[in-house]
Ligand SMILES: [Zn+2]
């Protein structure tokens with residue numbers, strides 16, 4: 001499987017970039033994980049919209065799903081033009097009324113995710129773990145054969161993440177905060193905490209994402225490194241990993 005960073009900013013995108021969005025590709029299956037602001041435009045640098053099979057949303061904050069509504073229009077136009085034959089499946093939790101809006105005529109179909117039941121898409125199995133965040137939000141673990149990718153989406157510190165990310169090949173961890181911000185903003189992780197999770201879960205590689213619009217990003221890297229000896233990278237548009 002291959003995962004490509006479409007967007008990595010927290011809150012709002014920098015010029016020509018996007019907030020959270022990752023394109024997961026496996027055996028001809030194209031799955032978008034989160035669909036933040038700027039993702040619809042940027043994603044088209046990597047695949048044509050007719051080739052998108054599914055979207056999985058971690059939660060309904062705008063920086064993770066702002067482009068879902070324009071993506072629905074895109075599906076409508078492509079299907080009306082007969083360029084695309086099948087509707088797009090969108091997966092998200094059903095604990096919020098936003099869920100109903102994922103359904104759009106016969107163009108996009110809302111599918112409820114269930115943290116007790118892993119989701120099977122082709123050869124991929126996706127597990128969910130409930131986060132500590134201001135609204136319901138889930139981390140995801142994507143497994144194929146013996147490979148594991150974990151994407152935290154938005155979360156404050158939570159011990160369950162350690163087990164959930166255990167021995168992951170790739171941990172894409174939110175790092176919205178510098179260590180000095182801990183305690184001032186809740187529901188998000190600092191770079192130091194991201195490093196600590198990576199070390200405690202014994203992951204192979206850590207990627208810092210959901211990056212802030214303040215401070216020096218190099219400091220995030222240094223703070224994560226204080227706690228984790230393995231490979232650490234900062235998310236960048238187009239950066240991808242094959243597992
Ligand atoms: Zn959020």
Ligand SMILES: [Zn+2]
Nearest residue numbers: 011061063154
């Ligand atoms: Zn966010």
